Amino acid sequence: MSPPSSSTPAPAWLWNGDEPSVTSVFQPIVDLLHGEVIGHEVLSRGPGEWREPQVLFTHARAKGFTWELERACWTAALRCISTLPDEQRRAPFFFNVSPDVLSDPRFGDGSTIELLARYGLNPKHLVLEITEKAAFDDIELIQRLTRQRAAEGFGIALDDFGAGHSGLVTLVHSAPQFIKLDQALVRDIHRYSYQQHLVKSLVAFASSVDAILIAEGVETWDELAVLLRLGIRYVQGYLVARPAPSPVIPNGEFQARRHQAMRALDFREGTGEDDETVGSMIIRRTCGDAGMSAEDVRRLFHDTPALDHVVLLEGERPSALVTRRHAPSMNDRPLVVEDRMAITTLARLAMKRPPEWLYEPVVVTDAQGVFLGTVTMKQVILRATELLERRGTR
Structure with missing residues (x-):
């Protein structure tokens, strides 16, 4: 698929003819109870000096190519997903979507659905992660957009929850199926009781509204043990698996230690x-x-x-x-x-x-x-x- 038409042609660091210049990597989201992958977050990597996502997206925003970059990321990812075995394609794929892209008329004009169909996919295969770091100023707009996307079949997730000032407002008005805790709330949680009390309250809230709470950025077994004790069931991070060019499952060592951690939690109350x-x-x-x-x-x-x-x-x-x-x-x-x-x-x-x-x-x-x-x-x-x-x- 050619890059979207624009008055200014997309630069080579975004598109090389019909080929997106970005590549995709996948990181699994795991159910700690069963050890099974419930989905994969899709992350993008740029070419050369723009490899890191923060550098890539900041550069695109400064040059006015945010939409073109988003479409390049989606195209690269969907091409990869379309080649996966059926059992891997069933797990939903989580795509980061910034508020400015979600509110762009081109996102809802049918071209996104058409792009999915081109690769044999539909909205039920995807979860749109709205990042909390970027605020929606128009509350009615976020309500309308999330309802429209949900009606089309997309899953809705609130990403980076706890990282910015507008999270509770966005949470209330987007009613996401998934809430992803920012890694700032997860990092060294075993050391800080304040973080633990906050996460525990979020676990109770998510349960009451039937939302799935996912802890991002889990890197140590100490963090995971405390998250388990607080009621977190779903995690993502380097401890589970690093991003890879194709979807992966956690290795045997992780599964063995996960099982040990679950057993320790299960029997802790039996004393x-x-x-x-x-x-x-x-x-x-x-x-x-x-x-x-x-x-x-x-x-x-x-x-x-x-x-x-x-x-x-x-x-x-x-x-x-x-x-x-x-x-x-x-x-x-x-x-x-x-x-x-x-x-x-x-x-x-x-x-x-x-x-x-x-x-x-x-x-x-x-x-x-x-x-x-x-x-x-x-x-x-x-x-x-x-x-x-x-x-x-x-």
């Missing part, structure tokens, strides 16, 4: 004298083989009227959960926890599941991943409430 672990509530339920067909599942529920759910096993390990309400559909990613997890921890974790799976039973294993049984959400909620009430009377 109090009035705490109990999930193992005290386990009931061994009916199991099936992972190879069962949909018809086999239907027959099992038909022949066993009292059966509420069944766990499908591969050997001794759980592979899926089927409930009577959803049968014969299987959930191949049920919530699986170890028997040593504190009940109060599980209660909070279970309530963060998607609405359709919110009240599913929880599958319980031992430390080696061997299936032990399940607990129902009624059991969890009742027992967690009893424990909390007991603490409150002391």
Whole structure:
């Protein structure tokens, strides 16, 4: 695709004929609970002396080529994304969009949708990150623009939250699906209680409005451990993976240490004298083989009227959960926890599941991943409430 027409031709440091001069790199955003990548932020690199993004965009703004640069970045990224395997293209890609570009009439005139379609993509593949460092002066404008883009199918994220003066105003009026904490709030958070209290309050706020809170710029395990304790589930940063020319997943070393950090958090609450672990509530339920067909599942529920759910096993390990309400559909990613997890921890974790799976039973294993049984959400909620009430009377 040729660069957008303009009264002044785009310079070579932006476009070389039909080829954008910028390149794209990708950094994963990871779900700490499962270790899975939920999306990739797309970052741009310029040629030569303009390689660093801050230098590149500052130079483009000074020369009046902000729109041309934005279009070059998008074109380079979409070309790369279009060549990825299907499973990698499904994860949303987060694109930084400055307020002046988002409010440019050319962004909403259909050309952006056309550019996506040219590479076999649509708005549902993208999340627009509105940077908080650049303020919207017109509140009605930001409401209108974000609603229009959301109606087209784009996800909306507020980037760099906490870095500027206008964040709360922008947050209220853009109603983003994603809130990305600026790295200034993350850096050395294990050293400063003030930052910790602030982030904890933002976790509660994000949960109340069903927004996904992502911590950016995570670089150390000390930072990650505190973020986990405060309730942060999604992270991005050098600790997870550095930006790369194509999307990557965290390496085995990260996954092993992530698992250790999760275990330490899960069992931290189980040390109090009035705490109990999930193992005290386990009931061994009916199991099936992972190879069962949909018809086999239907027959099992038909022949066993009292059966509420069944766990499908591969050997001794759980592979899926089927409930009577959803049968014969299987959930191949049920919530699986170890028997040593504190009940109060599980209660909070279970309530963060998607609405359709919110009240599913929880599958319980031992430390080696061997299936032990399940607990129902009624059991969890009742027992967690009893424990909390007991603490409150002391």
